[in-house]
Amino acid sequence: MTDEERLKVLEEKAAELRRLAEQDGLDLHEELAVLERKIAELRKQLYLDLSAWARVQLARRPDRPSGLPFVQALCEAFYELRGDRVVGDDPALRGGLARLGGKRLVLLFHHRGATPEEQRASRFGMASAQGYWKAKRLMEVAARLRFPLLTLINTPGAYPGVQAEAHNVAGAIAACIWTMLRHPAPTVAVILGEGGSGGAVALAAADRVLMLENATYSVISPEGAASILWKDAKVAPKAAEALKLTAHDLHELGVIDEVIPEPIGGAHTDFSATVDGVRRAVLRHLEELSRLSLDELLRARYNRYRHVGAQGPGA
């Protein structure tokens, strides 16, 4: 029995006790108290010691706070900019001018969509070449205006498709990384849900990289790793563990700067608390970064990525 299932059984038992107490007038409040304490403990345990695979499931929930509703709740003002100016507009990767905590910035975010139609149109947040060419264009807008850049990442990965290849999705991702690395103002990336591979790193070459507690960031999906390395898609939970893709693992590895706590139960249980947590963290990091000169900012950013993974035992 998984912890989730055990929790469910306990909750059912508690409900039954309450019903009995009400129907038969039995005094069960001591038993009930014990049970409720157990439930609370298990809930806490469950969400503190979640397995990597359980977090993958949370990160992928369609009701996870993210996308346009998140942006609208996060910012005082948001004005969307569309199109890559060459081929088209990608509804999976959106962005525009925003005001956050009074600061002007350019915001880029994946949009997975809430309705089935939206989800189809945005391919569940898998942006194609147009999306990344648009992202590069918006980064250039921000660079010209010397606005900070904020990216909110939630994508299974870049869309693997014939048109994506024809329109050079690899080149677009590379161009985003380069443009973001050179950005002449502070940059903050927040992984809200899935940080899937190249589609995520394209928006993550930032001064500060933050993750929600149950977000994931990975070189490949656990299913992909399982089928390539284990030749067995069923070992995805094991692959998720091995890939060290959770926020806590990545914080320990030193590749992200902060884990933003989620409400117990996951971000989807409390949309506005999640938005508030992200807003506070982002504003704090922007504030810290704003104290650096441009030279210091670029040097620190450059050094961070120039050395990534090369420190530690053996180096």
Place this chain on the structure above:
Amino acid sequence: MPIRKDKRERYVEVEVSGPREPLWVRCEACGELIFKRKLQENQYVCPRCGAYFFLSARERIASLVDPGSFRELPLPAVPEDPLGFADQMPYRERLARSRQETGLNEAAVVGEARIADHPVTLAVLDFRFIGGSMGVAVGEALYAAQAHAARARMPFVFVVSSGGARVQEGVLALLQMVKVVAGRELLAQNGVPYIAVLTYPSTGGVLASLGSLADVTLAEEGALIGFAGPRVIEQTTGERLPPGFQTARFALEHGLVDQVVPRAKLREELAKVLEVLAEEP
């Protein structure tokens, strides 16, 4: 020398019988038995049907640079197996095996060389080493090569043969994409040209970073160039792939590369580019 076979049967496998190097090899694309020496002379292209075999990094370097001009650069040591990763085989064991099979320490070989007398800094990936994948060591090697080229003001030549980021190093591998782009920035800041040569295969995280950011991009005939592998695209989208999809020709037609070059002409083509780029005396 085990050479892996392309899914689309364009590449061929060299038969290995016993501990000795075989004299004859069979082209699995056309079935021709080829005298091994003849194949080497033909730079591992089937003399009958034109199928391309993989080139190891050393063979590639030998095929491109002026004889005896290659001087390998020492590479920084990096932490091995940063995640303590094991799939069906512990990653450390996979590394040890690759080292034994290839005689290389890692998937990248970098150094200084001359091509038609033009000094260059050269970085070459070896597909036999865990698919030419980029982990921390390869990221460091590509960064070091670019830093060297920027300092010495020599054009940087990067020959790609890689499936992408090294899965066994997780996000650390993914972030090497940013590291090698940081190296790219050094070249740009110093006005040093960068020439990419995309071969079989140039996919995933290597293409979606340094591989796509050259000043001049050549594709070897027989290259596979794409972000996602053909199988992933078919499985994810159910799309039927058009004939010639992700070939060097496809890349040229879609404006992704400057030129498609047969293997035998690559050295000559690089010399032409370097000639135009050479600073005035």
